[in-house]
Amino acid sequence: MHRFFVSPADISGDTVAFPRDLSRQISRVLRMSPGDEVTVLDDTGWEYLAALSVVNATRAEARIVSRYEGLGEPAVRLTLYQAMIRPERFEWALQKCTELGIVRFVPLITRRAERRSRDVSANRRQRWQRIIREAAEQSRRSRLPALDEPQTLEKALKSATRPVLMAWEAETIQSLKSSLEGRAHSEADLGTLSIIVGPEGGFDHDEVELAREYNVETVGLGNRILRSETAAVTLTTAIMHEFGELEP
């Protein structure tokens, strides 16, 4: 069944009035008709089964039939601080990590970050939000991952929810597994976690030192150097696996 994220303001009583772009998608792209059922999500964690009541090129509406609690969210709340890399690769990371269950994305400004991409125009931001929304609909998330404004590494290190793990290819001792196991004894609640992934050129030594000053642990992902976006997907997948989120 097709899934659509709307804002809570689009729902009044048991009527959903889809915004213009979704109305167009419902009528023109998906060619749906009144009576067809859809799942509507308002980013509160609830999901609504609804039947389309009005469908035309500019306006689609549906009537809510029932509501239930969504099952699409992982128990572990994982934030990805992803260094700014070439836009198409950054977008790929947004899409894949949404599918895997990241709850918050923070574009990260680092020394060697892709210069062209540092300024995020309103257009680009909208495009990123659309990529996240479509990936969340496709992967049956119950909530939309948040997209923050770009932050410097220093700000991220100061404010990221602990524990924070930084992927660093030169880390030869600490693995993800040992890092998580070490923490399981000291930190009662491992329900939230932040991860930091560097740009194509990697982190400067100074940046790694700074991270350590902020008590951020570096983790190695093996002897192969992964592209930045591959590292993001790999680290996210490995954490989801550790937390039992990749099981039926």
Ligand code: SAH
């Ligand atoms: N330019 C660097 C590699 C950067 S890889 C070099 O050639 O040495 C881009 C980012 O992906 C890194 O900053 C790191 O966060 C992550 N990454 C890639 N491979 C990794 C590995 N084997 N272990 C940990 N992190 C890795």
